[in-house]
Amino acid sequence: MAENKYWIISKRLNEKETAINNLNESAQRFIKQAEMELGEARLMVHEKILIYNGFTLRNLDLTGIDEGLKAIYQNLIDEHNINNLKKYSRYNHVVAIKRYYRIRKGIWNHWSTYLDVMDDLWLELAEIYDELVEDKSNPRTNKLFTQLEVLKSKLNSVKNHRFDNPHFVKELEFMxxxxxxxxxxxxxxxxxxxxxxxxxxxxxxxxxxxxxxxxxxxxxxxxxxxxxxxxxxxxxxxxxxxxxxxxxxNNEVKEEMNKVTDEVFGDLFSSIPTYSVATDSFGRATEIKRNKPTLRVVNGGIN
Structure with missing residues (x-):
């Protein structure tokens, strides 16, 4: 690798390192705040259900009930001042679920801007990688390859973050x-x-x-x-x-769904060619091969 080209690529990698480090710090702060907001919103859903349960059972005769359960129930009554509530809607937790999803949607919209920047940086690293591969036999490029792999790892560590994504099916049915x-x-x-x-x-x-x-x-x-x-x-x-x-x-459910899909769409899908794709470490296609068609047994014969 020519001296001048080596230092140009080294400088570009150093610039990407600074950009990725700054992005990671900002993204980690955002993730921490977002997870806290989602956790509080999720907790609110179950708290509303607990309060409703306490409200409907506030006049329950506790005679003969286990002392531990009695203490938990009484703490619930006292903590939320339930005895002073004149009414409490069984729909309050549904409003909390709606709030959770609106918070999550806002977080995802904001997170998408981070992902866009990460994708741009990922493509820039891929371009640098291609330039290094052209002269990979040169020992001087090993240091740059190592630096690039470290940057890829840093970027992936944040890029692959998955936010809390629960379902509240039973909670919705609770109403x-x-x-x-x-x-x-x-x-x-x-x-x-x-x-x-x-x-x-x-x-x-x-x-x-x-x-x-x-x-x-x-x-x-x-x-x-x-x-x-x-x-x-x-x-x-x-x-x-x-x-x-x-x-x-659930493998049983997965197999049953595959079976239904095959029965309903099998003839259609069998006529559509499929391909196997090999990718490099940046997820770019390096080889595409057409798969052999799947033979289907129809009315005792092979189709």
Missing amino acids: FFGEDGLGTLSKNDVISLFNLDKSKETQVQLNKYPDQITIDDLWDMTFIHRLEEEEDCFAFENKYNLFVKTMLN
């Missing part, structure tokens, strides 16, 4: 349980609690539901027919998060 056990919600309550789309199509769909909404009706409205506003569909996101986590963690 169907009143003092008399499992019940229904009025359609008007559902409309006021969930940000339903204002289109005529949504109104037509809503009219198909009874005046009293069950748990199954709720998920049919929000998950199957997706009647919420697209930008504020927190019920759908909750159910979808549960669906994805179940798919990832």
